[in-house]
Amino acid sequence: MATATPNSLTQVERDMLAAQIPQSLWPALLAKLKTETFNAGSLFALAESESEHRKYDLQLLKPGGLEKEGEVFLIDHAWTFEPEKAAEQLIAHPALVARLEGMMLETLAEESSDAAADSDDVAEALDIIVSQTGATRDAARASYDRAGGQLVDAIAALTIDPEAAAEAASALAGIQEQVLGNVAAQHTESRERQKDLRLRVKDVVAKLWAFAGTYQAGWRGQDGVVRMSSVWYVMDEVGTAVSHSDAPNVAIVPFIYVSPAGAIPYSVMWPVKRIEEDEIVTRDYVPAGVDRMFLVGITGLDRDAYLNAFFPNARDALSAHFKKISELPPTKTPAVLATSLPALVTPSDVIKIHSTSSISKRLFASESVVVVDDSAGADIAWVENPLVSDLARAAEAVRSTYATPDWFTPTYPVATSLASFAGNYFTDAPPSQHLWLIKDMTRITPPRLTPRIDEALRQRDVGASGIILQKWIEAPALYGGRRFEMSWTVLVARGVGGDAVLLYETPIISVANDPFILADYNSRARQFPEPRLGTNGRFAPDSPTFVKNLEREHPDRRWADVRTDITRVIAKLFAAVLAAAGPGAAQFGLYRVTIELTSTLSPVIVDFESDVDFSGVRAWAADPGAAIAGAALGRPDTGFAIIAA
Template sequence: MSAFDAFVTVHQYQLSAIPQELWETLFMKLGEDYLDAGEGNAFELHYGDNVEGYSLHAKTDLAKESNIFLIDHAWTTKPENAKKEIKSAPGLLDRLETIMDIEKEEVVDSDDEDEIEEDANMIDVVAEQANVSKEKAREALVAQRYDLVNAIMQLTMTEEFKAESERLQDQVLGQVLASGKPEEKEERLKKEKEERRKEKEKEVLARRINEVYSKMWTYNQTYQYSVVTPEGTTGVESVWYMNDEVGSAVVHSSEPNCVMLPFIFSRGHASTIPYSVLFPIKDIAQGEIVTRDFIPKDLKEKLEREAYLAAFPGRIADEEEMGGEDDFIDAYEKSTETTSKPATSAKPVNAEAILKMPTTQNVEIKVYTTADFVKQNLTLPHIVFTDDIQSADIIWVVQDFGDWNQLKPNQRISQVPNESCLTYKNNLAQLLSQTYGKVSWFPQTYNLINQLPAFVGDYLQRSRNPEDHNLWITKPWNYARGMDIGIAESLPQAIRQRETATPKIVQEYVDKPLLYHDRKFDLRYIVLLQQTQPMIACVYNMFWIRLANKKYDMQNLDDYEKHFTVMNYSNYQMTQIHYQEFIKNIEKEHKGLKWAEIQKDINVAIKDVLSAACIQEQPLGMASPSTAFKPFAVYGFDVMVTSDLKPKIIEVNFSPDCTRACQYDSEFVNNIFSVVDGRVGQIGKALEAFTIL
């Protein structure tokens, strides 16, 4: 096999997007690392030509599919590492600022700062009070660095007083010189000046890095690659990269004349090298601007495409492709309307009476479970563990279950068909939006895959209020434990999250939370959905406080320990607080706060969430024709409280790990099982640990 044939075999998937007649040319250029897009005679950079910053133009006529050009990657990163890399890599910050046309901020010593801007009103006041000309008043103000009082004193001081003042200054200076202190003072002042400069350098560097990070979302691109997880499964990760000066100057058009693609060149076992390749798909005349289509293939509708382009200000060849703000705001307003009526109405039921209905007691109950905390903490009499799922009376599995047809009549199982309508963040947002419209107890949340115009409209509307921080949490649809979560500080950053390997939602950042000892917190509630038709649900009275490690403010959004609360699955220190101690302390800290009133509102919000799921038919909700088996579920509800004491349901978690609950309450599992199946016994006592919703 020839070297070229081997190249085609190894790279056939990537080559399928490139015209076959260009494969051999690409092979030759890759072998020589020939970055001819920037070094050859085909292209040249222009500034301010058709777009505000840099753009790429044909230096000569180029025929369709006549050549393929190799482009280097200036930087490859992951967003969570980006700022550290910019800070530590020599020369990277300067280069990125050049690529993105960002004016470099220089450090200016206080001694070198411009003189204070002249103030005509101050000159008039000094001239009038000191009875001098405006010119003398101006000179005095300049000499006193525009200190109004000192300027007037300087002009009104008598000659005798001036002489005495100068004599005293000379005397003091002589004493200082005689004592040998001038050198010490000079050294101290020099050191203070150096410290001030270092502090300014740090501040300027931080501002420069933040500006580059904010603007990089308008320039960077991404590709995914497969990885093998520690568990042995295959996963996908995203890599973000920025093309070099030439590649980054290619701007967008929906009718492009070029295609540009990432190309990962494998040199066998030695290494892989990431490039981008560029080739014309139309004839390009000399001087014509070079364009490609930025928009992902799955965005078909006009408003979706325009919403995506909001991530690329200044990089659109034809400004008419940009959408109007009013169109996006209309999309946002429509998204908040109730669009799906419940299939049935939730009828009031006497849940406590149903739960306490007489049942056959003291019978053997077979339990099949894959949950270790159940095996270790279920100590009720008449419980027998079995490895045969078919013979079990109660099935408690922590893995996603799908063999519904294999269940027998009256078997109870700890999952509800289609409960992903609650536990997938995108589905929960859709369920609540279509059932209730916009509600106060759930942060505005958007699926970036199919709600981009509505999100852009919401963002733009909030931008009109200067007091609104307009920050958004970005989360994968189906991750827990705070994995891959971040804060989007700009519209381009938020929009570009739709390109990550795992689909994401954006959720309104709760920027005015109730604080506990000046720190953010959220609350984890364990909620038992005992049955769905009719709905009976109970919230466990014991809840868990997850506390940020640092005092809350809106500075440094990268500081995880300040803005996030999930510490127990990371290397951060975790603060443990008992819920009763928390209630006592927060009522003491915030005068007039009554936790019982807040708890009541939290319970109502939790019930509203579950009600929506139980009355909406599948696939929007969980309602379905009756089944022979009897599902129940245990969910972890994460709740925040705002500074005006209103609850916010953040998310609902599937099959939460209750190990910590068992450590706090040894009867936790026993109480759950007693309420799930009345045959276990002592349901009255078990219900004391719950509040029935």
């Protein structure tokens, strides 16, 4: 086949090209997509795995083996799920729970096969086994009983047995297409293990991340903007049986086939080298781009760290790696912050600001502020490119300037710091519950908590540049028994008598809706604070009520001292950010810093972002644009005060 160029391709061919499927396989794959042909079961069988971490492997049965890129196979998706709703979805679908148990769990609860000896659902199960394996009905019943009523195990047992394998040349020829659809819910319910359904679901969810895959899907919002989101899925019995190898013999990629009937997700598998008969089929679980890297002279272990999502791997080395980087000295000196901001005289009371941002132009516009296009005639040049744009870069600035201070929660971008995160996870001392926050810096996906390293590591599969892992504060200060946080607004003025950092006097307080219980980490109402409204429209932390209640719950600290500590850590943060940025031209920018207090009322920075919409000032000031511009020019009574580290 001649090499195709993108302009000459159909849409499905462009999708195949993007998925890096070999062009020689396109005709066969397209034919299978059009006819929904799943023929992997005619060439492969499930084999009992020798690994203690998985139940089955996939074994090639084809006499003579398979050549490199000699065949292509469609793999169905058994389940598509949302991580935060996975347990809820499974509880609503007991048949799916049974199917996933058959794929994932090494051991299953024993149960009596007599309970449904003559039931219609057993007869239906035997029909499926006979049709899928070609075995006699007596052999199907014997296998079904030996498997304790687990349908997938019964099919696998017949294909593993050499004698039965000869009888079942097309053993799994429709396995992924029929099992879920043909096994009625009443069959699953009548054969439930002795465990309660919720406990069974818990077992499946505990194994989920070792079997899940993901792809990115685009959707168009009401504003017409196309946004990408992650879709998680579990492949069928064939796909989930493929084990890991650093030298794999197959590749498997997700593929969305857009047909007249709609978009249908599959996975596509093909040999990347010759596979011998009876050889175990393997793929590389590690995503492209995750490899052993070098970080400040220390051999990185990101690939080894990632594999802990599937089985224990190099944990001592990861712990040693974390200990080494934790002991590295800072590489930068904190920037010296100006202790005063000279008042700038303007030709008139109206302040002229230069900005190309449509948001800034709208927010600044008032009787006392005008936005101009000519920077030469402006009193203020408003920055369009912030010093540091997000939490991940702020964390790196803090690390290079202060190493690992206790006032900045451990924060790891999954794109670059898997080994550091895993090392931190494995060296956490009791009573840590290993709760980590998965945060999407694009703010498209809501944040969620997990105690599981496999779920955390698998976030590398999801738009890696935008996901961070952050240590959750497990012993926070509480207000009325609820978790709370403070969002502070910071103005940075560069090049006017030095680098000045100004803190707005009043933050926005957010308080969780429900009382805090650490163990209930899946409850957003307990774990994630929400902005609270008060009698003045916002909940002011300097109000007598807030101070009185906080000091009553924490009698060992005065609010005035806590606020001093908050000011100090925010100043240190910006001393690190400015040090990382280096010398710069005169410019101004607004930022938002979120702080939580520990149970001892010690402040910890948990979030950082550029405040493009002035939300922290708009909550309080009648004319936020005038307050911000006035503070930048050193004018009094704006609500901002200069701070220093």
